[in-house]
Amino acid sequence: MIVAIVAVVLMGAGVAFIVIAGLGVARLPDVFQRMHAATKAGGIGSTLVILGVLVAGGVARPLTGVLTILFMLLTLSVASQMLARAAYMSGAELRGIERGDPLAGVLEREGAPLEERTEVSALR
Amino acid sequence: MTQLAVAAAPILIAVLAVPLALAAYRMIRGPGYADRFVALDMLTAVSVALSALTALATGRSAFLDIGMGLALVNFVSTCAFATLLERKRGGGK
Numbered sequence: 001m002i003v004a005i006v007a008v009v010l011m012g013a014g015v016a017f018i019v020i021a022g023l024g025v026a027r028l029p030d031v032f033q034r035m036h037a038a039t040k041a042g043g044i045g046s047t048l049v050i051l052g053v054l055v056a057g058g059v060a061r062p063l064t065g066v067l068t069i070l071f072m073l074l075t076l077s078v079a080s081q082m083l084a085r086a087a088y089m090s091g092a093e094l095r096g097i098e099r100g101d102p103l104a105g106v107l108e109r110e111g112a113p114l115e116e117r118t119e120v121s122a123l124r
Numbered sequence: 125m126t127q128l129a130v131a132a133a134p135i136l137i138a139v140l141a142v143p144l145a146l147a148a149y150r151m152i153r154g155p156g157y158a159d160r161f162v163a164l165d166m167l168t169a170v171s172v173a174l175s176a177l178t179a180l181a182t183g184r185s186a187f188l189d190i191g192m193g194l195a196l197v198n199f200v201s202t203c204a205f206a207t208l209l210e211r212k213r214g215g216g217k
């Protein structure tokens with residue numbers, strides 16, 4: 001019984017994290033803040049849900065879940081760092097910065113976001 | 125012993141429709157390419173959690189394998205999109 005309660009608490013916490021991450025993705029003002037919400041909360045949320053499923057038992061091959069957790073913890077940070085760097089270099093809009101851009105001169109940066117530099121923007 | 129967890133799984137799956145809808149809103153609305161890539165990242169995280177919960181609810185552990193495949197594909201696709209975003213210059217025509 002204790003095991004089932006622990007499993008439900010883990011899964012509920014994971015789902016709560018994912019819901020908060022979804023709110024952040026929908027509401028925050030620029031790409032980097034949305035990425036901050038999506039990557040951290042989304043990664044922890046999915047990890048907690050898989051952990052809860054494994055604790056509950058009843059699945060035949062729990063090793064798959066363990067491997068998924070390890071892989072997500074290893075790669076989500078790398079992937080989000082690459083995406084944030086690419087978004088900065090491609091000129092995505094920055095909002096809510098008070099003391100100027102601290103990365104100016106460190107990374108090269110395009111003058112306008114990609115959608116304004118390509119002809120796809122004519123379709124909108 | 126695990127009846128409680130199995131009974132809770134469909135409810136949690138229903139709750140997960142909310143972040144799925146929010147990420148879909150961000151993907152449709154944009155406004156930029158980077159926003160859509162972030163929304164794709166979020167959608168994949170939600171669907172990994174969905175597949176784990178489905179494995180518990182239905183008792184078929186093949187859904188855990190699906191979650192692992194989604195996590196693998198997510199990493200590769202995010203790297204590919206980041207490289208596209210970084211290298212695409214645009215305005216050539």
